[in-house]
Amino acid sequence: MMKKRKERIDRGIKARSEDIFALSSLREMIYLLIPRAIPVLGLLVVSPFLSAYWQEVFISTAIYALLAISWDLLASCGLVSLGQSLFYGIGSYIAGALNYYLGWSPLFTIPVATIGGGVLCTIFLLPVLRLRGIYFAMVTLVLPLMFLRLVEATRILGGTEGLTGLDSFPTQLTALYVIQLALLAALFGFRRIMGSDYGLIIMGINDNDRSVMNAGINIFWYKTQVLFLASAVGSFAGAFGTHMDMFAGMPGFALDYSIMPVAAAVVGGMGTFAGPMVGSFILVPLSEILRALGALRIVFYGLFLVVFIVALPEGLFHYIQRKYHQFERWVEVEK
Amino acid sequence: MLFGTLVYGFINSSILALLAMGFNLTFGISGVANFAYGAIYIFAGFLTWIFLNSIGINYFLSVGISILCSMIVGILVYQVIIIRVRGLILSEVMATFGLGLVIMELFRYFDFVGFRYTLPVFIDGSISIGGVYVDYQRLFIALIAVGMTLFLYFFTHHTKIGLSFRAIAQEERTALTLGINSDFYGALSLAFGSALAAVAAIVILPLGTIAVEGGYEVLINALAVCIVGGLGSTVGILIASVLIGYAQTFTANYLEPHWMILVSLIAIAVVLIVKPSGLFSHQKELEERI
Numbered sequence: 105m106m107k108k109r110k111e112r113i114d115r116g117i118k119a120r121s122e123d124i125f126a127l128s129s130l131r132e133m134i135y136l137l138i139p140r141a142i143p144v145l146g147l148l149v150v151s152p153f154l155s156a157y158w159q160e161v162f163i164s165t166a167i168y169a170l171l172a173i174s175w176d177l178l179a180s181c182g183l184v185s186l187g188q189s190l191f192y193g194i195g196s197y198i199a200g201a202l203n204y205y206l207g208w209s210p211l212f213t214i215p216v217a218t219i220g221g222g223v224l225c226t227i228f229l230l231p232v233l234r235l236r237g238i239y240f241a242m243v244t245l246v247l248p249l250m251f252l253r254l255v256e257a258t259r260i261l262g263g264t265e266g267l268t269g270l271d272s273f274p275t276q277l278t279a280l281y282v283i284q285l286a287l288l289a290a291l292f293g294f295r296r297i298m299g300s301d302y303g304l305i306i307m308g309i310n311d312n313d314r315s316v317m318n319a320g321i322n323i324f325w326y327k328t329q330v331l332f333l334a335s336a337v338g339s340f341a342g343a344f345g346t347h348m349d350m351f352a353g354m355p356g357f358a359l360d361y362s363i364m365p366v367a368a369a370v371v372g373g374m375g376t377f378a379g380p381m382v383g384s385f386i387l388v389p390l391s392e393i394l395r396a397l398g399a400l401r402i403v404f405y406g407l408f409l410v411v412f413i414v415a416l417p418e419g420l421f422h423y424i425q426r427k428y429h430q431f432e433r434w435v436e437v438e439k
Numbered sequence: 440m441l442f443g444t445l446v447y448g449f450i451n452s453s454i455l456a457l458l459a460m461g462f463n464l465t466f467g468i469s470g471v472a473n474f475a476y477g478a479i480y481i482f483a484g485f486l487t488w489i490f491l492n493s494i495g496i497n498y499f500l501s502v503g504i505s506i507l508c509s510m511i512v513g514i515l516v517y518q519v520i521i522i523r524v525r526g527l528i529l530s531e532v533m534a535t536f537g538l539g540l541v542i543m544e545l546f547r548y549f550d551f552v553g554f555r556y557t558l559p560v561f562i563d564g565s566i567s568i569g570g571v572y573v574d575y576q577r578l579f580i581a582l583i584a585v586g587m588t589l590f591l592y593f594f595t596h597h598t599k600i601g602l603s604f605r606a607i608a609q610e611e612r613t614a615l616t617l618g619i620n621s622d623f624y625g626a627l628s629l630a631f632g633s634a635l636a637a638v639a640a641i642v643i644l645p646l647g648t649i650a651v652e653g654g655y656e657v658l659i660n661a662l663a664v665c666i667v668g669g670l671g672s673t674v675g676i677l678i679a680s681v682l683i684g685y686a687q688t689f690t691a692n693y694l695e696p697h698w699m700i701l702v703s704l705i706a707i708a709v710v711l712i713v714k715p716s717g718l719f720s721h722q723k724e725l726e727e728r729i
Contacts, residue, residue, distance in 0.1 A: 184529050186536075231712045238472075238528050239715040242666065243708060249659065250704040257697040363540065366533060402544040409537030413530050414523045 107437040118429045139428065143291065143381070147284045152277060159280055163348060165388040166283040167341045172365040172372070172380030173290050174337040180298065180375050181330040182310040184237065187244035189361035190228070191338025192345065193251060195221035197261055199343035200352025204267040214343045221339025226332045233327050236313075245362070252357040266353020273347060283344055287381070290337050294377045306330060363402070364388070367409045373419025382421050443571040444692050450577045452684025453584035454643055458657055459664035459676055460587055461635030467670035468595055469628035470608030472531035475516060475539035476636055477658035482542055483509045483637035484649040488556055498559065506637040513633030517626040525625070539654070547651045556649040558641065576645050583642055587635070592673045604628050608671065656700060663703035667710045669717025678719065682706075 121132045151162050171188045178185050199217035202208045208216075232243045256264055273279040297303050308316045309323050316323050346352045364387065365380065372383025387408060391401045412419065458480075465473040473479075483505045490501030520538060524530035565574040595601035606614040607621040607628075614621055647653075663683055668675030683706055690698045710717065 186533075235711065235715055238532065239711055241529060241532065242662070243711045246659075246662075246704050246707045246711075250701065250708060253697070253701045253704060257695065257701060363537075367537070370533070397548070400544070400548050403541050403548065406537040406540035406544065410520060410534050410541070413534040413537070414520055417524070417530070 108434045109437050110432050111435045112426070112430045112432050114430050140292075143378070144288060147288065148281075151280055151284065156276065159276055161389055161392045163276075163279055163283055164345070165384055166287045167345050167348075168361075168364050168368060168388050169287055169381045169384035170283075170290055170341040171338055171361060172368040172384050173287075173294060173377050174334040174341075175365040175369050176374055176377050176380045177294055177330060177334045177337070179369065180310055181306045181327055182236070182313065183233075183327065183331065184241045185244040186241045186366065187246070187248045187362050188338055188365045189357050189359065190244065190248040190251070191221065191225050191335045192342035192361040193248055193356035194224055194335075195339025195342025196346040196352045196356035197342075198224075198339070199346045200267040200270055201261060203270045203347070204262075204352070210271055210273060210347045214340065214347065217343035218336050218340040221342065222332050222336030225335035225339065226328060229331055229335075230328065233324060233331065248357040248362065252354055255354055255357075262353060264354060266351055266355075268351050268353075270347060270350045270352065272350050279344075279348060286340060286344070291377050291381060294333075298377075360402075363405050363409070367405045367412075369419075370412045370417075371408055371419060373421035373423070373425075376421050376425075379419050379421030383419070386420075444688055446568060446571050446573060448685040448688035449681075450573070450581055451688045452681045453581040455660055455664050455684045455687075456588060456677060456680035457580065457584045457639045457643060459661045459668075459680060460591060461632040461639065462658075462661035463665050463668075463671070463673070463676050464591065464595075464604070464635060465628050465632030467665050467672070467676075468601075468608060469604040469625060470671075471517070471521060471525075471625050471628055472528060472535055473513070473516065473629055473632055474532050474536035474658065475542065476632070476661060477654035477656070478539035478542035479509055479512060479633045480636045480640045480657045481546065481649060481651060481654040482512065483640040484558065484644045484653075485546060485551055485556065487558055487641060488649060491559070502641050505641065506634050509633040509637035510630040513629040513631075514626050516633075517622075517629045521625070521629070522622060525622075539658070543651050543654045551649070552651065554648050557647070558645045558649070560645040580642055580646075583638075587638075588673065588677055595673060600624070600627065605671070659700065659707075660703050663707045666707050666717055669719040672717065672719045675717055675719030679717075 117132055117135050120128070121136050147166075151159065154162060171192060174191065175185055175188050195217045198220050199210070199213040202213040202216060203210070228247065229244070232240055235243065255261060261267065273282070298306065305316065305321060305326055309326060313323055342356060346356070364384070368383030368387050369380040370383070371387060372381065373379030387405065391404060394401055394404060416423070462473065462476045465471050465476070486505040486508055487501050490496055490504060491498065494501075516535065516538065520534050521531055524534060560574070560576040561579055562575045565572045566578065567573075593601075595605055603614070603619045603624045604627075606617070606619055607624050611621050644653075660683075664676055664679045667683060668677070668679030683703060686706070687699045687702045690702050
């Protein structure tokens with residue numbers, strides 16, 4: 105019996121359009137453009153035509169996608185977070201408190217919460233920035249739970265009831281476009297960062313932190329910057345979500361916002377930013393369809409997480425990417 | 440008042456030690472992450488309840504079957520999930536945590552919520568210790584916790600299986616050269632850890648009701664004790680459970696019961712910041728931070 109194996113070869117068009125980067129035909133330009141145009145057009149053009157209900161689902165999907173993208177940025181620096189809800193909750197409480205106590209409009213609360221949340225979360229996580237892998241993950245798992253219980257026990261910021269009756273956006277369409285533009289900015293901005301020399305250092309820290317240190321690079325400064333970027337994006341998601349729900353409260357620190365981004369990143373494929381976005385655009389609408397099942401939604405997140413980690417660890421996006429860039433054929437195994 | 444607090448602090452410490460025992464055996468001693476631990480804990484509780492009340496069989500039989508079922512779940516978790524991501528510790532953590540969520544939320548979905556879900560105490564009644572009334576169940580907990588700790592210490596230091604558990608965590612390849620099948624012992628360690636979770640559930644749950652939220656709290660408490668004491672150190676577990684147990688009881692008595700879980704959370708955060716490998720463990724100390 106003849107043994108065969110699958111051979112994967114890059115398409116010629118990939119080599120020509122990526123490595124050499126001398127685009128010579130419309131075909132090559134389209135080849136490069138299509139994968140980038142799909143998310144932009146898909147988001148901006150399709151979303152206004154959805155029904156009001158699905159627009160809301162779209163917005164919450166985008167919020168989760170932002171959290172997932174910020175998770176991915178942290179993960180590509182070797183900082184695996186199991187508590188994205190820390191960022192969400194902090195951003196949500198800052199925006200909520202500014203709006204509730206001082207009466208600021210969302211136009212000011214959201215930027216302040218984005219920067220302030222980024223700074224605060226960075227300060228909270230600064231002492232554990234030197235920890236690696238599992239130890240960092242455990243701190244991030246614990247911190248949001250700690251804040252949750254702290255709010256419950258001290259009854260500050262509205263305690264268990266939270267801050268209600270916050271200002272919302274003027275129209276749903278405004279909210280829709282704000283969150284989509286933010287999402288696209290984060291997606292393409294982060295991809296751009298990772299493509300630059302700066303991104304190379306960040307990936308280097310993930311692969312082998314000690315040899316990056318050997319190169320005379322202060323990795324903690326880089327990690328701090330990445331942490332700030334990621335937590336600012338997460339806090340933006342929180343601030344935005346708060347004004348969307350017109351409510352800031354303990355659910356902001358809940359497990360939902362921690363598990364969902366991780367599940368989305370695992371399903372979509374880590375390290376690409378597009379992957380986590382694809383993951384959230386699969387998982388959140390799906391869980392919306394399954395809303396009638398109640399508690400079963402978390403069961404589905406959990407199942408997705410387990411099945412993808414075990415069966416398809418590379419994630420959907422890497423899989424699609426491979427199919428797009430390479431062709432595969434069966435060849436005979438040589439003896 | 441103070442004496443009562445001391446007695447109840449001791450009992451709380453025993454509860455924590457008992458809760459952390461199984462988690463420590465799997466995650467600490469043999470280095471296999473089992474974040475479905477809380478789920479297995481309430482799984483054992485609900486299973487015993489089902490056997491007792493829905494099927495109506497003998498108490499000892501249902502306890503035995505529950506412990507056996509938990510062991511089987513542990514082996515399945517290893518053979519189906521962990522074996523495929525073995526060594527990628529974060530994948531292990533995320534996969535088992537996801538599985539824990541699935542199990543716990545399934546119980547919530549099938550409406551296992553309410554005050555009727557309680558397990559029977561061993562012997563009803565209470566005894567007075569120096570003017571403080573303690574019910575027999577809490578006394579049993581303290582006794583079993585002390586006994587189990589001693590057993591676990593001798594088990595991991597003087598039996599072949601226990602030594603193998605420690606070996607696969609310390610240096611898996613060297614263990615392989617010495618004829619220790621790390622997959623077999625990994626599965627076994629998960630089975631033992633799950634069985635300990637089931638024992639803890641059967642002993643501790645009669646004090647209250649079986650609730651899905653309990654699963655999360657068990658995981659946090661077990662994690663707190665293991666992290667403070669140091670992963671893999673039996674002595675550390677003992678001291679950490681006494682520390683956290685008394686801290687919790689004092690906060691509950693002098694502040695508010697609300698703050699009890701906060702003590703565990705703060706303990707985890709502080710120890711991870713100051714000495715991530717725990718107060719009494721030197722294992723993997725060099726790999727924890729840069």
